[in-house]
Amino acid sequence: MLHLIDELKVIPGVMGACIINSQAGLKVTNLPAVFRPERLTLVGKHLLKLYSVGRMNFDDLTDITLNYDESVVVARELEKNTLIFAICDPTFNQNLLTMSFNLLHEEFKLGNFTETVAETAAPAEAESAISLPPIEREISGSLQNLLAEMKALLGEILGPMAGFVFDEVKDDWVEQGAPDFSRIEELIEQLNQEIDDQDKIGKYRQLISSAIESFQKG
């Protein structure tokens, strides 16, 4: 995968690129070391959110470009929750980069990245992926209904970003342990951190309380 994004650096003005996944984090990067991996991961997550909100308005969205004083960031979704972005000088050749993204995207869709993705994954991430028993990730049907209701109600608090935020938090919650009702407060606490407003946290608690009570009553 690295050699494919290395080809992007040949384009005049392109400093480098990286591929990010909302769950696995930073997959690969060839940007200069000054762009630290943890910062690139954060940038990638913001771009994934931006892409998600853009997609809600434009079904035919291809790329997102952010034009800053010093640099331009160009992002393209490769598949759901996986995105490539390049950081460029303001004078870069956008047409050439778009064409390269198109070719790279085709390669990705053909599955030509699969093997190399595993090879380039950070060791810690690879280990954690292996150690998670898949059975522990299964969510019961009734709990899924409750989660769907909580997700819909979050829309009344966070608006259009609610679905994306909920899915992201829920995925983290599932990764952290068995997804059963005994851990529901942990999920709510993580959602509260995303809401980040005491009034809205209180309102969300009120909204979901009847759904939780109904679930407990069976």
Added chain:
Amino acid sequence: MATAKDFVERINRIAGVAGCLLVRNDGQVISQTVDDNEVDSALLQISSGLARDIMTNVGFSHCHYISFNRVNNQTFYIFPIEKYLLGITQQADCSVADMLDQVSRLVGKVSTNGAKTVA
């Protein structure tokens, strides 16, 4: 700035602009020439917030604009202007560089000076 309506009308007259809207950074629509259903004002609000977060993380300074490129070539642009956000839909067949140059020039001349915008 002059009245928000004047500003939006001037932006709308630029060759290559299919429509535009001006919203306050709290999401309230001040003036618009695009259909209500075409673009959600929350898109402008959320996008500018995320662009600011990226700016802080990487250490960039000012964000000139964000663009959402589409298959139908009607790119949508967001220009942060102090406490306001200008959204522009581009015509599919136009000189993008000329349009962006004219929009940027007009945006550069505008200053809200923290004043309340008159619709």
